[in-house]
Amino acid sequence: MTVHKQPEYQLHINHPAPPDYPSKGVQDVFATEPFSQSYAERRTAFLEFWRRNPAPDSNKAWYYELVRLEAGGPAHLGIFYAACDYIDARIDCADFVLHSIIRTLYQYPEHPHIHSAMLDRAKRTALGFKYWPDEPGQDSLCTWTENHQILFNVGAYLVGQLYPDEVFQNAGQTGREKMEQTRPRILRWLNLRFRTGFSEWLSHVYYDEDLTALLSLVDFCADEEIARKAAQVIDLMLLDMALNSFRGVFGSTHGRSYENTKKWAAQEGVTDTLKLLFGMGVFSGFDNMSAACFALSQNYQMPEAIYRIATDLERPEMLNQQRMGIRLDQMERWGLHPDKLEDGMILLSLEAYMHPRSANLMVRMLDAFNWWDNSFFTPFKENQALIRFGRMTGLLRPLVTVLERDVTRNTREEVNITTYRTPDYMLSSAQDYRKRYGGDQQHIWQATLGPNAVVFTTHPARRDGKSPNYWTGSGSLPKAGQVDNVAIIIYDIDTGPGLYVTHRLRFTHAWFPRDQFDEVIEANGWVFGRLGDGYIALHSQQPYHWNEEPGEDAGRELIADGKRNIWLCECGRAAVNGPFADFVAQVSRAEIATSGALRVTYHSPSQGRISMGWDDPLTQNGKPLVQRDYPRYDNPYVQAGFPAKDIVVQAGGASLRLDDRGKRDVG
Known part of the structure; x- marks a missing residue:
């Protein structure tokens, strides 16, 4: 909630x-x-x-x-x-x-x-x-x-x-x-x-x-x-x-x-x-x-x-790619310094609490603002002796570096976004974003066919409680790659020690609300859904089963056991793929080759040979695809570099011109 x-x-x-x-x-x-x-x-x-x-x-x-x-x-x-x-x-x-x-x-x-x-x-x-x-x-x-x-x-x-x-x-x-x-x-x-x-x-x-x-x-x-x-x-x-x-x-x-x-x-x-x-x-x-x-x-x-x-x-199709946010290893580029309280507030807007570059400053802020008793910082108070000892001895930064995947789960650094939209569906994802790090409230990918006909996967952090929990955030973030209407989502769950999330659940799951689709079909390891003229197909490398326990998730949650898994998603529409039965046949017959190195090659009916591995780049028909350093905006309506200086939007004869000096012209 x-x-x-x-x-x-x-x-x-x-x-x-x-x-x-x-x-x-x-x-x-x-x-x-x-x-x-x-x-x-x-x-x-x-x-x-x-x-x-x-x-x-x-x-x-x-x-x-x-x-x-x-x-x-x-x-x-x-x-x-x-x-x-x-x-x-x-x-x-x-x-x-x-x-x-x-x-x-x-x-x-x-x-x-x-x-x-x-x-x-x-x-x-x-x-x-x-x-x-x-x-x-x-x-x-x-x-x-x-x-x-x-x-x-x-x-x-x-x-x-x-x-x-x-x-x-x-x-x-x-x-x-x-x-x-x-x-x-x-x-x-x-x-x-x-x-x-x-x-x-x-x-x-x-x-x-x-x-x-x-x-x-x-x-x-x-x-x-x-x-x-x-x-x-x-x-x-x-x-x-x-x-x-x-x-x-x-x-x-x-x-x-x-x-x-x-x-x-x-x-x-x-x-x-x-x-x-x-x-x-x-x-x-x-x-x-x-x-x-x-x-x-x-x-x-x-x-x-x-x-x-x-x-x-x-x-018929709209591809938007855009970059947001900054990287903490480049904080000085943005005029930020890890020894100034005022800059510390900017770093906390990224929720960089115990990041190696900001942890010592965070302790100063906890003292300066009397935050030890702020309920949001209860985990810090519970470990106050350890944190103070680390700062006093100069060991805090090495300590949080060892625990970085867990203690920086709130942190939101630079993200590269791909969104592909058609009249019948939309697929959106954060490209190769902080894989295997913990996630607090980040939502990495989603396919949308209607108000409640949405599909996404997560690795649950815990069964219940505050975020991150069963559906909010992630225990471990995946590596996601997207080629227009196709997405690959790879999980390699971090089972190492943690201060925030101490017990790692060894499964991933998908939200696939069957009752919100006009049709749902299972074939050859795939789950297919149709709403109107929009189609979706979801595949798990690991065997899956439906949650049929009483509650909101019954008949809407797919569970796949295992700390490693590869999920595939392909979307389609009647205007491109023909009848739903044809889409099901095309995708269910597609070749999928996986390896123990968490690498998959999927022969997509629409996009050709798509490959990605945990440590290997996203490729299409053998050609590497860019997953980082996107522009501020790149789509049919606006192209703007990063960081933005001038942003010109044009759509249907109307325009909007902005620049970093405050100019705003609407036409």
Whole structure:
């Protein structure tokens, strides 16, 4: 389950709803084609849907009450006070909630339903919050990941801008001082995102948070440079979503993802946003706030070129390759140094906690910010004596180097992404990404045929518990290689000692929900699925069996025993492969040759002879294929180098031109 949908992250509402407040929700229908070509009509549909429905049961509920105000309805003021209580209590993800209060203060201070007592409470809450880990107070806020850093810093900046001469009670700084402190952090974050993309790459959970913070800047920041660069990064995030989504499903590889968001599209954090902006998806409100911010935004308008990419549904094939993130062995290239606390926060946006290059700095941060008692760092506190001894003796770096595959499982370095999309399916993967390292929430590959007709594999880290667990993250990451509609996924499970994951499960498994396909056939070691005119074939080198135990996974999970395994996936469609029976026959007869060295050669009916080994490159018909050092973008609509300087997008006669100096031309 998405972590911030768990009970401890919910609002506690102690005031009754207003008269005529909707008591029961009306479920929306998932749209796999644009339900309207007009943004104005889509926005009206969004506003009307949430006027007729109660706010979702999440800490993001006040955003939807602002939508209700915009739509002409009375807001549930109990949700407002519960949101302020949540922020005042400094519960993790309070920064998510904070931006709904900031939007209230900036956009709705004159609204007849927002009375003076509410504005006073919002002001006290905003000025009393803890915005950075060096401020006083013990808590378990997560302030350091990529999305949290922009939310906290933008929040502090905008509250300071609104109250320049007021004092932030926790920090003892004036609003102007807060602005001076946070402005360089915001610009550094924006510049790095423009040039290199996201360490939380293509996250269908955390793009929602980033977009919310950036929309706050575009709508309310008086600094033109910041506002303009924020709009640029929004453009690029929406471009990412347009290129790597399939008919309302953001079904790509992800830097961060959870079990439920991978399995069920209606629980993605951005599905409401996809439907509002692209017309495909569903208004679920499950864990979304950016859709509300887009609908309420007075300053941001999505470029037409991005909409045309997302809705280019009849293009026979689209190949997108792009690079995101940075490598820790190149940190100095990006102006980062492993002895500076401020740079340490940037390194933690990659979650490089106990990486050999950052471990000693991490111990300094644990001390400086009193993080030993932050619940997120419980594993460090449990090993505090060992960590301190290692730092004192100079042995910490050698120690974490020995344990690197386990203790850096959260770390997200540079990724090279391949996404291949047709009218009937999409296949996406992270190429040869940190093979055999542990994985926390990374999602390496996925095939998508429909909202819930998705297929992927993982090596489960543990049976249950926090991430990484059975479906979220990985015990050991695979090596993945993709040639258009064909993917090879090789596992060689690390069974060495670990501090985070101590017991290694010796099997891999696949999510293949039989009940979500029109047809499922098994033949010659392959499992085939059809949804409409889209086809998928999945093969395991090791014998597999279906999980038939009671529960959500029954009839949907394939299990293959063994610490080593090779999975093959090939997708097809009626327009290319003919009837489903022909696709089954073609693939099931294809020659597969494997060796004990974890090498496979697959004679694909569509792509020819494809080979890859654990230590051997991906090849097609004997020719090595590139799996690293991709451009920032390379697809039919945009080609841009890495790091990006100029990005020109062209689609269907519309254009978007951006550069690293802040230029933004929409045509």
